[in-house]
Amino acid sequence: MSLKIPSDTVSETPGSASAHKNVTTILKQLESDGIIGISVDCVIFGFDDNELKVLLIKSDMERYDNKWSLLGDLVNNHEDLDQAAYRILKERTGLDDVYLEQVKGFGAVGRHPAARVVTIAYCSLINIEHHKLKILDNELHWHRVTTLSEMAFDHRQILDVCYEWLQKRIQEHPLGFSLLPKQFSLRELQNLYEAILDVKLDRRNFRKKFFSMGLLEDTGELESDVPHRPGKLYKFNYDKYQKKERKKWFGIDF
Amino acid sequence: MSLKIPSDTVSETPGSASAHKNVTTILKQLESDGIIGISVDCVIFGFDDNELKVLLIKSDMERYDNKWSLLGDLVNNHEDLDQAAYRILKERTGLDDVYLEQVKGFGAVGRHPAARVVTIAYCSLINIEHHKLKILDNELHWHRVTTLSEMAFDHRQILDVCYEWLQKRIQEHPLGFSLLPKQFSLRELQNLYEAILDVKLDRRNFRKKFFSMGLLEDTGELESDVPHRPGKLYKFNYDKYQKKERKKWFGIDF
DNA sequence: GCAAAAGTGTTGGAAATACACCCATGT
DNA sequence: ACATGGGTGTATTTCCAACACTTTTGC
Numbered sequence: 001m002s003l004k005i006p007s008d009t010v011s012e013t014p015g016s017a018s019a020h021k022n023v024t025t026i027l028k029q030l031e032s033d034g035i036i037g038i039s040v041d042c043v044i045f046g047f048d049d050n051e052l053k054v055l056l057i058k059s060d061m062e063r064y065d066n067k068w069s070l071l072g073d074l075v076n077n078h079e080d081l082d083q084a085a086y087r088i089l090k091e092r093t094g095l096d097d098v099y100l101e102q103v104k105g106f107g108a109v110g111r112h113p114a115a116r117v118v119t120i121a122y123c124s125l126i127n128i129e130h131h132k133l134k135i136l137d138n139e140l141h142w143h144r145v146t147t148l149s150e151m152a153f154d155h156r157q158i159l160d161v162c163y164e165w166l167q168k169r170i171q172e173h174p175l176g177f178s179l180l181p182k183q184f185s186l187r188e189l190q191n192l193y194e195a196i197l198d199v200k201l202d203r204r205n206f207r208k209k210f211f212s213m214g215l216l217e218d219t220g221e222l223e224s225d226v227p228h229r230p231g232k233l234y235k236f237n238y239d240k241y242q243k244k245e246r247k248k249w250f251g252i253d254f
Numbered sequence: 255m256s257l258k259i260p261s262d263t264v265s266e267t268p269g270s271a272s273a274h275k276n277v278t279t280i281l282k283q284l285e286s287d288g289i290i291g292i293s294v295d296c297v298i299f300g301f302d303d304n305e306l307k308v309l310l311i312k313s314d315m316e317r318y319d320n321k322w323s324l325l326g327d328l329v330n331n332h333e334d335l336d337q338a339a340y341r342i343l344k345e346r347t348g349l350d351d352v353y354l355e356q357v358k359g360f361g362a363v364g365r366h367p368a369a370r371v372v373t374i375a376y377c378s379l380i381n382i383e384h385h386k387l388k389i390l391d392n393e394l395h396w397h398r399v400t401t402l403s404e405m406a407f408d409h410r411q412i413l414d415v416c417y418e419w420l421q422k423r424i425q426e427h428p429l430g431f432s433l434l435p436k437q438f439s440l441r442e443l444q445n446l447y448e449a450i451l452d453v454k455l456d457r458r459n460f461r462k463k464f465f466s467m468g469l470l471e472d473t474g475e476l477e478s479d480v481p482h483r484p485g486k487l488y489k490f491n492y493d494k495y496q497k498k499e500r501k502k503w504f505g506i507d508f
Numbered sequence: 509g510c511a512a513a514a515g516t517g518t519t520g521g522a523a524a525t526a527c528a529c530c531c532a533t534g535t
Numbered sequence: 536a537c538a539t540g541g542g543t544g545t546a547t548t549t550c551c552a553a554c555a556c557t558t559t560t561g562c
């Protein structure tokens with residue numbers, strides 16, 4: 001987790017290295033005062049090369065040098081938790097208007113070496129191609145979720161929880177489309193689900209399922225630059241999804 | 255939310271009124287120092303008279319007099335979030351060894367009038383008959399979830415989120431049994447599901463469903479003191495449930 | 509014997525699964 | 536022409552939903 005000085009104004013130089021120093025000082029102060037710090041950590045998923053990726057940086061803290069870290073920061077005094085998460089995303093990646101949802105709070109006593117810090121984990125899903133990263137401080141880049149090197153603090157645990165959350169959530173909510181381009185082929189969609197859930201699905205049944213939901217809109221366009229017959233491109237009709245009434249009864253099963 | 259002086263030792267006089275004073279003082283201090291406080295609020299559900307109930311107290315704070323409040327407290331410096339939740343339950347109700355799960359963090363800037371406090375909501379489910387309340391400070395008692403009077407702070411929102419969480423969770427995890435006696439009839443179980451989900455279910459299909467899961471154990475005993483044919487009493491086989499391998503694939507549906 | 513809830517099976521429809529061939533494109 | 540994935544339909548099975556009568560007990 002990277003921490004910076006809490007302030008009420010969003011930095012004018014988002015992502016600049018200078019905004020992320022003095023971390024240790026602040027934490028030492030918190031610790032000596034016996035105060036619990038509160039931070040937000042963002043688990044940002046992307047999908048590329050048919051693999052689920054996560055966005056990590058190199059930790060600012062010496063002791064955790066060469067370990068990878070989620071994108072985090074202390075929560076400012078006058079911002080909501082959600083706002084803090086959006087701010088961190090914006091500062092670190094330059095990205096805005098993305099899917100973001102709170103997943104869980106982590107507050108084990110020893111989870112941060114410098115001070116007592118409770119963190120709220122957020123999940124974000126972005127399309128890697130569409131949102132090219134503009135800020136690359138702290139070696140920000142994408143990592144495969146399946147083959148992760150050692151991570152700082154308890155960030156591995158946080159990531160694991162968020163990944164499991166994603167596996168469950170993607171089956172009951174159409175958040176996966178955030179990982180794809182606005183227009184996508186059914187093959188891409190299926191690859192996404194297969195990669196995240198680590199299963200093989202039947203192509204025909206997968207199509208039937210999604211078409212029967214009636215939420216995919218044929219754009220009339222086709223794939224290009226593929227060395228085979230191009231597939232149709234669809235987009236997800238979010239309005240129509242919103243209007244569907246949610247069923248609160250799913251069926252008991254455990 | 256009721257707050258008390260953070261300390262590293264669990265109070266020796268759990269639930270005593272004296273442990274819950276000086277709240278305003280602490281919060282004023284936090285506020286003047288520009289520090290974000292962190293608390294835990296417990297939403298404790300019970301089931302009685304075929305209705306879902308929630309355990310509330312009268313708020314300590316003047317401004318919120320006569321409004322009902324969840325059971326909460328500031329998190330101590332040297333306790334995990336989960337520990338804090340268990341401590342609050344123990345202090346306020348004398349109860350231990352109960353189901354408890356984190357639901358969501360709430361951190362809107364203005365949610366608490368005295369200071370900036372981020373709270374982590376926990377859900378707990380207890381059997382009202384089995385765990386008779388020993389501590390009744392602050393007018394602690396059970397309220398119907400469906401007909402709630404005005405609540406303090408944002409506690410109504412927290413309760414709503416937790417209730418929706420419960421409706422979803424009870425269908426995919428056997429936590430509902432915590433609300434029933436160790437031995438229960440199928441009628442009681444069905445009443446529980448019908449009350450929480452606010453649906454009517456077919457009795458035969460309900461039985462079929464639960465028996466087919468193979469997790470109910472016939473105790474050989476029967477209901478007593480019922481003015482009709484007594485039903486068989488079952489208990490939930492939690493060991494067997496634990497051994498079942500979880501399926502990560504539920505089927506896409508949204 | 510009557511009221512009240514326990515206990516029990518079958519059937520039809522819907523949804524999930526399994527499975528194989530022809531089509532369009534780039535090379 | 537061939538390699539690659541796109542696109543499609545059907546048969547089977549499984550699961551869910553609807554539905555009614557007999558049994559046991561307390562009063």
